[in-house]
Amino acid sequence: MITRREALLTGCGLAAALAAMPSRASAAAVARLLRDEPARFFPWTDLGDGLWAVIDPDTGGNCLLALGSDEALLVDTKFPSIGQALLREAQEVGKKLRYAVNTHHHADHTGGNVAFNAAGIETVAHPKAEKRILDNWQQFIQHTARGVGFVGGLKRPTQDQVLREAGELADNLRHLDETDWGPTLLMTGDEMELTFGGRTAQLKHFGRNAHTDNDTVVRIPDANILHTGDLVFAGLHPFFDPSAGVTARGWIGVLRELRAMCDADTRVIPGHGQRGKGDRSLIDDQIEYLERLVESVQAEIEQGVPLDEAVQKSWPFMEGLGFEQIRPRAIAAVYKELSDAD
Numbered sequence: 001m002i003t004r005r006e007a008l009l010t011g012c013g014l015a016a017a018l019a020a021m022p023s024r025a026s027a028a029a030v031a032r033l034l035r036d037e038p039a040r041f042f043p044w045t046d047l048g049d050g051l052w053a054v055i056d057p058d059t060g061g062n063c064l065l066a067l068g069s070d071e072a073l074l075v076d077t078k079f080p081s082i083g084q085a086l087l088r089e090a091q092e093v094g095k096k097l098r099y100a101v102n103t104h105h106h107a108d109h110t111g112g113n114v115a116f117n118a119a120g121i122e123t124v125a126h127p128k129a130e131k132r133i134l135d136n137w138q139q140f141i142q143h144t145a146r147g148v149g150f151v152g153g154l155k156r157p158t159q160d161q162v163l164r165e166a167g168e169l170a171d172n173l174r175h176l177d178e179t180d181w182g183p184t185l186l187m188t189g190d191e192m193e194l195t196f197g198g199r200t201a202q203l204k205h206f207g208r209n210a211h212t213d214n215d216t217v218v219r220i221p222d223a224n225i226l227h228t229g230d231l232v233f234a235g236l237h238p239f240f241d242p243s244a245g246v247t248a249r250g251w252i253g254v255l256r257e258l259r260a261m262c263d264a265d266t267r268v269i270p271g272h273g274q275r276g277k278g279d280r281s282l283i284d285d286q287i288e289y290l291e292r293l294v295e296s297v298q299a300e301i302e303q304g305v306p307l308d309e310a311v312q313k314s315w316p317f318m319e320g321l322g323f324e325q326i327r328p329r330a331i332a333a334v335y336k337e338l339s340d341a342d
């Protein structure tokens with residue numbers, strides 16, 4: 001029997017918690033759970049220690065909310081069309097938000113910045129992330145234009161309100177420019193501390209390319225918890241974006257450094273997905289996946305298998321993972337990385 005917290009962490013809220021319950025106790029437990037679950041768009045999970053997470057593969061990157069005495073900090077802001085909902089619920093669940101940190105520039109981690117910036121909350125990112133946000137801000141326009149359809153497909157509590165907000169943002173697009181999407185506060189180096197309500201968050205960029213050229217992790221040391229951004233995909237194929245400077249071998253190196261920042265009790269919030277106890281073994285699993293991927297693709301190249309055949313392959317280490325649709329692009333990116341190096 002897994003605990004409710006584990007069920008919520010490993011799955012996606014109510015459905016997973018229900019599935020984990022013994023059948024005899026179901027009716028009463030369902031009634032209790034339904035009373036406990038507020039009508040929120042996102043599946044907020046109480047992690048204890050003034051920490052909340054949104055582990056939610058269908059709405060972009062996972063979020064971590066850390067509450068101080070009178071202020072709070074949020075990690076990642078999801079897609080543009082749901083940024084307003086994320087902001088509203090983060091403020092309901094917690095305290096007045098002071099900071100929203102972007103782990104990297106991808107739109108499912110920064111798109112909501114537009115709502116947070118409008119509300120006067122400090123959005124924080126590495127300078128290399130800011131450059132990519134400002135250079136690629138058309139991606140936010142495209143996501144916003146598709147926002148009503150995206151929200152409409154989710155079927156969640158408060159959906160009417162979120163649909164309305166997505167529509168209002170789309171209607172307002174012509175009044176926005178790139179600075180509305182960018183961070184309002186830049187990291188002053190590759191490491192920076194932020195204090196909020198008597199608590200501290202440590203931001204760290206490892207100075208080289210991995211998932212992107214601007215990956216930043218966020219640690220709350222007093223609670224020994226780490227948000228890895230997209231350096232870790234748990235139970236999912238990792239997303240490879242050559243336009244963002246992805247390198248499998250760089251990624252492995254950064255993950256080894258990240259692993260060294262953890263002890264056996266460190267709680268790990270991955271960029272996407274969640275699995276098991278949510279500890280440093282997720283980092284080990286990601287290293288393992290990337291090492292096997294590099295080895296496997298190298299073997300294909302050595303055997304003279306062309307790229308278009310190699311991307312069709314699947315190996316045992318890939319079995320059972322979600323995000324199957326991005327498996328071929330992972331193979332293709334590593335194929336090109338290894339070929340270019342020769």
Ligand SMILES: [Zn+2]
Pocket residue numbers: 104106211230239
């Ligand atoms: Zn990403």
